[in-house]
Amino acid sequence: MNSLILNVAELLRKPGTERAFQLESTIEALGIIEVRLPPGAVRVNVRLDVLSDGVVVAGTVHAIWKGECRRCLSPVGGPFEVPVQEIYQSKVTNPDAFPLERDQLDLRPMVREALLLDTPVAPICREDCAGFCPVCGADRNLTPCTCVAEVRDERWSALDTLRDESR
Numbered sequence: 713m714n715s716l717i718l719n720v721a722e723l724l725r726k727p728g729t730e731r732a733f734q735l736e737s738t739i740e741a742l743g744i745i746e747v748r749l750p751p752g753a754v755r756v757n758v759r760l761d762v763l764s765d766g767v768v769v770a771g772t773v774h775a776i777w778k779g780e781c782r783r784c785l786s787p788v789g790g791p792f793e794v795p796v797q798e799i800y801q802s803k804v805t806n807p808d809a810f811p812l813e814r815d816q817l818d819l820r821p822m823v824r825e826a827l828l829l830d831t832p833v834a835p836i837c838r839e840d841c842a843g844f845c846p847v848c849g850a851d852r853n854l855t856p857c858t859c860v861a862e863v864r865d866e867r868w869s870a871l872d873t874l875r876d877e878s879r
């Protein structure tokens with residue numbers, strides 16, 4: 713079953729027509745294999761604008777993503793939304809257009825592309841995530857370590873040494 717294919721034979725006879733659709737599919741049905749896109753629902757809200765030589769599809773694609781905070785590696789994720797705008801043509805004259813074959817508007821390639829290109833990358837779990845300490849490896853959100861202070865102390869002592877030498 714795939715609900716992202718619309719028969720637009722009727723609409724193609726009426727250039728100038730606008731029609732909105734709310735469609736649903738799943739990551740699995742789209743054949744997407746991507747760790748940041750776990751199996752689950754994909755919702756697609758689009759408006760079709762029928763032209764004399766094709767159909768403009770514009771709207772949004774909604775799905776769930778998951779990942780790891782780039783600073784502390786804790787799991788992050790949630791719903792995300794990708795805006796889409798594409799043209800479909802029966803006779804492809806626009807190099808960016810998707811083919812519209814036998815009056816079947818197949819939104820799957822558009823949705824796949826949108827999701828794969830726009831999945832959030834290198835997220836952080838929260839603005840002030842302290843992450844891991846590069847010196848001792850402690851998760852500084854859980855265990856504040858003293859490494860930063862020690863580094864600063866070393867710098868001060870280096871400065872003191874310089875001062876002593878310049879006397």
Ligand SMILES: [Zn+2]
Nearest residue numbers: 781784837841
């Ligand atoms: Zn984090």
Ligand SMILES: [Zn+2]
Nearest residue numbers: 845848857859
């Ligand atoms: Zn540390």
